[in-house]
Amino acid sequence: xxKANSITKFDNSLTEFxxxxxxxxxxDARSYAxxxxxxxxxxxxxxxxxxxxxxQIGISEACFSIDDGKKIEGGLGxxxxxxxxxxxxxxxxxxxxxxxxxxKEAIAAEQEDDMSKKSANTVRLRRAETSNEDLDVDMxxxxxxxxxxxxxxxxxxxxxxxxxxxxxDNNNKE
Numbered sequence: 001x002x003k004a005n006s007i008t009k010f011d012n013s014l015t016e017f018x019x020x021x022x023x024x025x026x027x028d029a030r031s032y033a034x035x036x037x038x039x040x041x042x043x044x045x046x047x048x049x050x051x052x053x054x055x056q057i058g059i060s061e062a063c064f065s066i067d068d069g070k071k072i073e074g075g076l077g078x079x080x081x082x083x084x085x086x087x088x089x090x091x092x093x094x095x096x097x098x099x100x101x102x103x104k105e106a107i108a109a110e111q112e113d114d115m116s117k118k119s120a121n122t123v124r125l126r127r128a129e130t131s132n133e134d135l136d137v138d139m140x141x142x143x144x145x146x147x148x149x150x151x152x153x154x155x156x157x158x159x160x161x162x163x164x165x166x167x168x169d170n171n172n173k174e
Contacts (some may be wrong), residue, residue, distance in 0.1 A: 007099060010041035010092075014055065017086045018079060034044055048072070051100045056082050066096045 015036045022032045040056040051066035055076060060075035062083070069087040071080055086092060 006042050009037055009095070010053070010099075013092065014041055014083065014086055015039050018082055020143075021082050021085075043100060045100075045103055045107055053087070053096055053099065053100075066093070066100055069093075121123040 018036050018039070019032045036057065038058060042056070043053050048063070050072070052063050052072060053066060054061060054063050054074075057076055057079060058073070059074045062076045062080060063072040064070065064083060065072055066087070067145055071083040071084070076083065087096065123164055
């Protein structure tokens with residue numbers, strides 16, 4: 001019987017999205033990386049027929065609709081809005097829909113007598129859940145501007161270099 005397992009590619013993608021979004025907002029990526037270390041994304045069609053996915057962070061859990069990204073039940077606190085923005089990304093939305101379809105096919109195959117079809121769908125489901133492929137999240141219009149952040153870091157390093165050069169010049173004059 002197919003059960004709701006955490007889906008690695010969605011775990012990784014959502015974790016990266018949350019870390020980038022909140023680190024840009026508050027500036028401390030390391031603490032957010034620790035906070036979302038145990039984030040899990042899974043689907044459970046046996047609980048609800050509507051296409052959905054669950055996000056679990058620590059003891060908090062919420063269910064979101066795949067169709068429109070709205071929260072169906074539960075709550076994650078401030079992360080609710082970020083999860084919706086992540087799920088609304090075109091590539092993420094398509095991947096969520098595709099995974100929902102795979103799960104539904106695996107459940108339908110369990111009802112059949114054909115063992116080869118049943119095992120093929122089970123293998124397909126396991127591969128989809130453990131796939132560690134990167135889902136490139138389009139970060140535009142999310143408040144995340146990596147180019148600007150990199151430019152600021154580059155300017156800070158350049159300024160630090162100027163300060164070191166001035167110190168060296170002052171030490172040489174003395």
